[in-house]
Amino acid sequence: xxxxxxxxxxxxxxxxxxKGKGEEGAKYLVDYMKSNGIDARLIRDKxxxxxxxxxxxxKANKTLLVYNHYDVxxxxxxxxxxxxxxxxxxxxxxxxxxxxxxDKGTLMxxxxxxxxxxxxxxxxxxxxxxxxGEEEIGSPNIVSFLNNYRDLLKSNYILWEGSGxxxxxxxxxxxxxxxxxxxxxxxxxxKDLHSMYAPIVQNPVWKLVYFINNLRDQxxxxxxxxxxxxxxxxxxxxxxxxxxxxxxxxxxxxQNVPDNxxxxxxxxxxxxxxxIFGGYTGEGSKTVIPSYAFVKIDFRLVPNQxxxxxxxxxxxxxxxxxxxxxxxxxxKPYRTSISSEISKAxxxxxxxxxxxxxxxxxNSPGTGPMESFANILNNNQVADGIGVDNAGSNIHSFNExxxxxxxxxxxxxxxxFLEKIS
Amino acid sequence: xxxxxxxxxxxxxxxxxxKGKGEEGAKYLVDYMKSNGIDARLIRDKxxxxxxxxxxxxKANKTLLVYNHYDVxxxxxxxxxxxxxxxxxxxxxxxxxxxxxxDKGTLMxxxxxxxxxxxxxxxxxxxxxxxxGEEEIGSPNIVSFLNNYRDLLKSNYILWEGSGxxxxxxxxxxxxxxxxxxxxxxxxxxKDLHSMYAPIVQNPVWKLVYFINNLRDQxxxxxxxxxxxxxxxxxxxxxxxxxxxxxxxxxxxxQNVPDNxxxxxxxxxxxxxxxIFGGYTGEGSKTVIPSYAFVKIDFRLVPNQxxxxxxxxxxxxxxxxxxxxxxxxxxKPYRTSISSEISKAxxxxxxxxxxxxxxxxxNSPGTGPMESFANILNNNQVADGIGVDNAGSNIHSFNExxxxxxxxxxxxxxxxFLEKIS
Numbered sequence: 001x002x003x004x005x006x007x008x009x010x011x012x013x014x015x016x017x018x019k020g021k022g023e024e025g026a027k028y029l030v031d032y033m034k035s036n037g038i039d040a041r042l043i044r045d046k047x048x049x050x051x052x053x054x055x056x057x058x059k060a061n062k063t064l065l066v067y068n069h070y071d072v073x074x075x076x077x078x079x080x081x082x083x084x085x086x087x088x089x090x091x092x093x094x095x096x097x098x099x100x101x102x103d104k105g106t107l108m109x110x111x112x113x114x115x116x117x118x119x120x121x122x123x124x125x126x127x128x129x130x131x132x133g134e135e136e137i138g139s140p141n142i143v144s145f146l147n148n149y150r151d152l153l154k155s156n157y158i159l160w161e162g163s164g165x166x167x168x169x170x171x172x173x174x175x176x177x178x179x180x181x182x183x184x185x186x187x188x189x190x191k192d193l194h195s196m197y198a199p200i201v202q203n204p205v206w207k208l209v210y211f212i213n214n215l216r217d218q219x220x221x222x223x224x225x226x227x228x229x230x231x232x233x234x235x236x237x238x239x240x241x242x243x244x245x246x247x248x249x250x251x252x253x254x255q256n257v258p259d260n261x262x263x264x265x266x267x268x269x270x271x272x273x274x275x276i277f278g279g280y281t282g283e284g285s286k287t288v289i290p291s292y293a294f295v296k297i298d299f300r301l302v303p304n305q306x307x308x309x310x311x312x313x314x315x316x317x318x319x320x321x322x323x324x325x326x327x328x329x330x331x332k333p334y335r336t337s338i339s340s341e342i343s344k345a346x347x348x349x350x351x352x353x354x355x356x357x358x359x360x361x362x363n364s365p366g367t368g369p370m371e372s373f374a375n376i377l378n379n380n381q382v383a384d385g386i387g388v389d390n391a392g393s394n395i396h397s398f399n400e401x402x403x404x405x406x407x408x409x410x411x412x413x414x415x416x417f418l419e420k421i422s
Numbered sequence: 423x424x425x426x427x428x429x430x431x432x433x434x435x436x437x438x439x440x441k442g443k444g445e446e447g448a449k450y451l452v453d454y455m456k457s458n459g460i461d462a463r464l465i466r467d468k469x470x471x472x473x474x475x476x477x478x479x480x481k482a483n484k485t486l487l488v489y490n491h492y493d494v495x496x497x498x499x500x501x502x503x504x505x506x507x508x509x510x511x512x513x514x515x516x517x518x519x520x521x522x523x524x525d526k527g528t529l530m531x532x533x534x535x536x537x538x539x540x541x542x543x544x545x546x547x548x549x550x551x552x553x554x555g556e557e558e559i560g561s562p563n564i565v566s567f568l569n570n571y572r573d574l575l576k577s578n579y580i581l582w583e584g585s586g587x588x589x590x591x592x593x594x595x596x597x598x599x600x601x602x603x604x605x606x607x608x609x610x611x612x613k614d615l616h617s618m619y620a621p622i623v624q625n626p627v628w629k630l631v632y633f634i635n636n637l638r639d640q641x642x643x644x645x646x647x648x649x650x651x652x653x654x655x656x657x658x659x660x661x662x663x664x665x666x667x668x669x670x671x672x673x674x675x676x677q678n679v680p681d682n683x684x685x686x687x688x689x690x691x692x693x694x695x696x697x698i699f700g701g702y703t704g705e706g707s708k709t710v711i712p713s714y715a716f717v718k719i720d721f722r723l724v725p726n727q728x729x730x731x732x733x734x735x736x737x738x739x740x741x742x743x744x745x746x747x748x749x750x751x752x753x754k755p756y757r758t759s760i761s762s763e764i765s766k767a768x769x770x771x772x773x774x775x776x777x778x779x780x781x782x783x784x785n786s787p788g789t790g791p792m793e794s795f796a797n798i799l800n801n802n803q804v805a806d807g808i809g810v811d812n813a814g815s816n817i818h819s820f821n822e823x824x825x826x827x828x829x830x831x832x833x834x835x836x837x838x839f840l841e842k843i844s
Contacts, residue, residue, distance in 0.1 A: 018706035074708050080614075137707055178618070182707045190676030192499075194818040195720050196600070196788035198692035199642060200679040205695040206638070213635040216628070220621065254612030257622040270620035273627040274710050275701035280718060284440040285559060285604045285750035286496050287720045287789075288696050288818055296702060298617050298709045328707035366618035367709075396616040396710055 001115065007108045011088040011097040015133065017071035022049030022133035025070045029131055036115045045148055047141040049133025056118055056127040063126040064421060065155035067373065068107035068162065069135035072099035073396045080398040096401045101393035105402050106162030106410065107131065109388050113411040124422035128155055138182055138329020139369040146376040153377055157342045157421060161368055162387025164406055166359045168245035171350040171413065174384035175343060176335035176363030177370040179301035181310050186294045186324040195287040205278040205293040211321055212295055216271040224313050232303045234267050234362060241360035242266065252391040265365040270300045300367065303333045334371030335363050342381040342421065349416035350385065386414045429530045433510040433519040437555065439493035444471030444555035447492045451553055458537045467570055469563040471555025478540055478549040485548040486843060487577035489795065490529035490584065491557035494521035495818045502820040518823045523815035527824050528584030528832065529553065531810050535833040546844035550577055560604055560751020561791040568798040575799055579764045579843060583790055584809025586828055588781045589674055590667030593772040593835065596806035597765060598757035598785030599792040601723035603732050608746040610714045617709040627700040627715040633743055634717055638693040646735050654725045656689050656784060663782035664688065674813040687787040692722045722789065725755045756793030757785050764803040764843065771838035772807065808836045
């Protein structure tokens with residue numbers, strides 16, 4: 001087993017779930033696990049991309065469920081990549097490829113380390129692997145899957161998809177996720193018109209602009225009535241572990257950030273325009289009143305907001321304006337306890353391996369189906385850590401990358417964690 | 423000379439000036455005129471697409487300058503066309519093709535009629551033809567051209583590009599044009615970011631949305647300070663001829679219009695979103711904070727607004743927000759007198775040929791470089807009429823079309839007009 005060669009083979013496979021791809025990546029994983037002595041198979045359930053399930057039973061008392069996803073975000077805009085996103089490239093101590101940070105790199109680092117420990121007879125806890133292929137499109141089928149495979153996935157602890165090093169370089173531990181409501185708002189008329197008719201007809205782009213202008217103010221505050229009703233603001237204890245280097249964060253993001261950026265990242269729900277389109281967008285000018293426009297919006301939600309409740313509020317105001325709401329994703333937020341066994345083991349092992357205090361986030365600023373795992377599998381020890389990425393990894397963007405050293409450091413962290421949790 | 427066969431050959435030539443096309447169409451016209459005994463040639467001046475100039479000197483005392491344009495608007499969205507826009511198709515008494523309404527149909531109907539009269543020795547006024555190839559991109563080089571060819575284009579009257587039948591079926595006469603200011607507003611950051619960073623970074627799409635929301639209110643009123651300062655509102659006499667059938671107009675546009683729609687169309691300047699783009703606009707979802715967004719806006723201006731003055735106002739507020747303003751077109755508005763010789767001849771001939779009163783618009787709701795012709799050529803008898811289109815012609819849109827009968831009716835109108843003006 002050559003760690004990086006095998007990783008690169010995996011990265012070469014396009015698993016963009018938003019474009020219906022993934023099957024090939026799933027099969028690669030099953031073959032990889034089987035060839036290394038792990039009992040593994042595809043589970044199709046209702047999902048378009050199959051789940052990959054694997055199991056190592058060392059007859060220990062406890063079982064750890066390791067969750068990762070093998071699907072990736074679309075690579076557009078492709079012209080902004082310095083190298084082919086599906087041809088992994090090593091440069092200046094980094095590895096560039098779509099998914100290397102989110103989440104194929106972490107998936108492979110963990111899998112390879114566990115295989116090594118298993119082969120060396122050093123594994124003292126049973127392992128179950130579950131890999132999803134629809135995380136990047138909002139895990140539309142995870143609830144059904146978890147309900148149908150509740151017994152198979154039974155475990156004492158659940159290790160989440162992976163968090164590497166934060167903006168200040170410290171290992172990051174995350175005890176929850178934000179939720180998500182992803183919608184597309186659409187407005188239309190019968191046909192495109194010459195713009196000379198502008199004084200007397202409706203323009204769907206203007207209609208959408210006015211509508212979304214009322215969704216959010218310029219400070220970022222969401223203006224939908226009742227949007228913040230269920231928000232569980234952070235306690236003083238939960239904010240204590242939110243250290244981060246502002247300068248590093250700004251360098252990584254290429255923008256200035258406010259002083260209290262870590263608290264905002266964890267605590268605040270958002271309304272983000274991910275895409276907007278209408279009318280003539282080619283070169284030069286065309287004087288037209290477009291007949292169709294849409295805007296893609298993702299709301300990141302925090303405990304205890306409910307995407308279903310937010311959607312109902314949004315629909316009720318959109319209906320009044322005759323604006324169509326298409327839903328692409330709904331995920332609930334989740335937070336686990338900072339004093340759980342899994343949290344303690346993650347914190348202690350991080351300290352030992354990285355020789356610095358970890359950052360502990362009560363919840364990630366990002367989203368994953370953690371809440372479904374916790375509730376449906378009746379498991380309240382779900383936590384994240386042991387990942388390969390960093391704040392400059394450009395996940396979901398172009399030139400996604402990780403440091404090669406971080407790949408192997410995550411393997412060490414995993415080994416130490418497994419010793420403590422076993 | 424077979425009128426429709428020759429028209430169809432011309433319509434087949436893609437002359438989309440926004441995409442740099444036109445040369446082939448210009449050459450077709452020169453060849454066509456020459457083969458029919460008209461002295462004709464290309465004039466290149468500074469323009470990308472050449473001007474086509476033709477002349478028939480019958481040694482009369484007066485000269486009429488006939489202006490048309492051979493370029494067309496882009497055909498996108500192509501999938502909405504029922505037939506190939508560059509393969510003219512006859513169906514149900516109509517002719518479908520890009521440009522058949524604006525402006526290739528009128529150009530050919532006039533040219534063919536004048537050739538006929540000339541061959542039959544019935545032409546009693548000298549004719550000069552000038553065909554432009556950049557009207558649909560805002561006539562960026564017309565001022566230079568007119569200044570350089572002032573003497574060549576000397577004439578007593580100027581007949582504009584063509585107005586056919588209005589929404590109520592009456593022949594339409596137009597004594598001016600609206601002006602235009604076409605801009606693209608752009609906002610950007612360093613790179614695309616995962617949308618989990620939304621609580622702490624700027625989103626260029628939101629930035630543009632907030633900015634354009636402050637340009638126009640929901641009633642259509644432009645909110646730029648001083649925008650209406652120079653507007654010359656219509657006199658009572660000028661509004662007297664603004665009859666139109668509301669039901670027909672609504673049918674043609676596929677939308678409801680206000681009761682005073684004709685007055686609004688003529689009198690009101692506008693701020694129209696012709697296109698907007700930012701972020702992920704593919705299928706499904708992508709949770710990203712886009713690094714780039716733009717919006718294309720056309721302002722239709724009325725006498726005596728000045729596009730340069732409006733641009734200065736717009737730039738001063740855009741600069742404050744660090745929003746880039748790219749200018750694609752600037753055209754001044756123009757109005758000629760309703761009691762001029764050319765106006766009277768057009769009104770009288772329309773009454774005779776169509777057996778109903780024409781509609782007379784003090785200015786078109788649309789734009790053309792009429793103002794430059796009037797001022798630079800020192801000619802205050804510039805008027806429009808004798809066109810082949812109607813309110814359902816879908817000009818600038820998909821499935822552009824005219825009634826075949828209107829093509830020949832316009833020829834009759836031209837003949838009667840020439841008799842009166844000669």
